[in-house]
Amino acid sequence: MSFTSNIYNYTLEELEDIVVRGGLKKFRATQVFEWLYRHGVDDFEMMNNIGKESKKYFKDNFACNILKIEKEQISIDGTRKYLFELYDGRFVETVLMKHDYGYSVCVSSQVGCNMGCSFCASGMNKKERNLEVGEMVLQVKTINDILKREGEERVSHVVIMGIGEPFDNYDNVIKFIKIINFSKGLEIGSRHITLSTCGLVPKIKEFAFFPLQVNLAISLHFPNNELRDKYMPINKAYKIEELIEALKFYFDITNRRITFEYILLDGINDTKECAYQLIDLVKDMNCYINLIPMNEANKIFRRSSEENTKIFYETLIKHSLNVTRRKEQGHDIDAACGQLRIKRMEKNI
């Protein structure tokens, strides 16, 4: 028995190296890549421009198509949520959203999460393991193939905002981005890819040197150390001042405008005082603020009232910040991160 590994773990260059070492012609790697990503064919036997010997080589050494759809839920607004089963029986969630600018897929990067943010459903279960590169690639590819079969447009945007902290799985996430961006792969434009982090400062600095022009979003959520310490444990390791300094460094190197995500929690961070602290914190930065309605996945927090949300929003606007309010999608199918997986684990579905 030879060792088989998920073919979606590899960039084209890596695959070329492997097949050449296995005695095959280099171009076989490109052919297989095109079958997988362009034609949505994931059975080596059906790749009919590849000789018998080469097919055997691929079959002996690689596996494909190892994400099983355990459950699909479709919201009245068209948002879909997938619960995928991984090869080891673990589960991961992926969400497909339809926008006026196209389809976007929200990808998970880990099974569980260790960041422990108290308002987040994903963090209610500790990290069990990192997702492999191919497991992230397959979340996008599987959904892209489904859309293709339905005659729909392809996936045009990817956000790494599902379960997990992408910067806690840095190397795999970087390779995943390269593969989905690659022209012979899924060809997701780098400016259409967004990575969201709760603020792992050293990785933000490292990411500044990543050559692709990917968008960076920061889960800020609180404008001072006192609140952030209380609800986001990562702030104990990296204080707000360090985070802001790292983001300024990132901007100096990349010239790319970052987005701050801010969930409005009733009575906690939606006060006028918090709005002014937030303004002070970011006023000399080139950034967007995205105000997010709390998904009441956990009962400790409540979402901010419409009135307070409006006041908060208008206060920021008055101080010339670039602010958007995120529209909620897929509310009826618990599309916010982590919820479906938790239900599956509780055997409710």
Ligand code: SAH
């Ligand atoms: N670990 C990364 C990415 C996953 S979380 C990060 O922290 O950014 C993706 C986004 O969903 C983050 O902005 C996160 O703060 C937000 N989120 C978590 N729980 C939420 C909830 N209950 N309601 C709304 N947004 C939530």
